[in-house]
Amino acid sequence: MPLPDLIERLPALVNGNPAVLRRGRYLSTDMMIEVGTTPFYLSIVQGRIESLSRGPLVMRSWSFAIRGREDAWRQFWARHPAPGFHDIFALAKFGEFHIEGDIRPLMTNLLYFKALLEAPRALADDVPR
């Protein structure tokens, strides 16, 4: 599945998962996921992804952003990702992802965001190791 299609399934994946919604029930924030040069803006209200907009959008604000090369995201979203590509902090440690901005919403809702960000794996094909 092409990456943009995968990302656009995020609202359905998250909003259809009661356990993830429960984790995020006190969270409302805006975040940005940048895949290569294309930003995607997520507006989260009480754990639900209320909107997902493909950018760039002029002057759109966000609390924090996770940026990475397209190939890094593709590997991260493999059903069984290879070592080093399996976690946002692993990718950040090895310089593949950049986590920027006010990361307080991320750190206070870490298990929620990990579940959100990893949700596309359910739809992914395996990337050969």
Place this chain on the structure above:
Amino acid sequence: MTAAIEPIIGRYIHLTLQGRPHRIYFEEAGVGIPLLCLHTAASDSRQFRHMMTNTAITDHFRVIAFDMPWHGKSTPPDGWQDEEYQLTTDAYIELIRTFRDALGLTKPVTLGCSIGGRIVLPLAMRHAHEFAALIGLDSAAYQTGWYDSSWLHRPDVHGGEVCAGIVSGMVAPQSPSNCRWETLWQYMQSGPGVFKGDIYFYRADSDLRPDLSKIDTSVCPLYLMTGEYDFSCTPENTRQTAAAIPGAEVIIMKEIGHFAMSENPQQFRQYLLPVLDAIRTRLTAR
């Protein structure tokens, strides 16, 4: 109806550590060669429950694990409420040797994971003759930090949630869901600031690289086992550490992360049993 009762027995022991009285919880199972197990940061002896119920191990080894002070069912020392917990190399070594001597364990095999894996290196440097063999899981002489540890202990962030969230990616994606979440549950239960205090030892105290050449594996065999999905102590970190220690054996474990014994006990067993067999063969040949 008979319920399943595990063979694990837990007790408390009173020790003086750093000049102060401590009440330390420990549990054990099995008979034979003492195998002392050291848990990871922010967790406790429950991480070894699968080893303690595996007869392939307990038929030959007396598996013993304590909860470090501040961890699990061991209480912090009196006055803790006005202190910041911070683990040091010297305090950790004192704990291990004091516990070992109090139980009368003669030259135990010692296996540690994460901070427990790291401490086997100073044990090998300073006290090799006191141990029959040392096994370090996720053991590296030096490693770089990958997050700001101040997030681990602040009143406006839930410590249990953030500690589990930080380490959740250190469990391999292939590990069984129930084992993954039990491992994280234990992290969720650590007291405020305990993970941060343990990490001080793991990162800041200290760079062991200059002293690795002091390790003599002919006195005490050293096994370094690291999971391929461990990005905190990477396989490369472990290989670099072993490269400076003649005779150290490196084992990189497939489809395992940072918590081998608790995140995927079945997968870990296939790597651990040959190591324990080799140690037992060596000891019985003497």
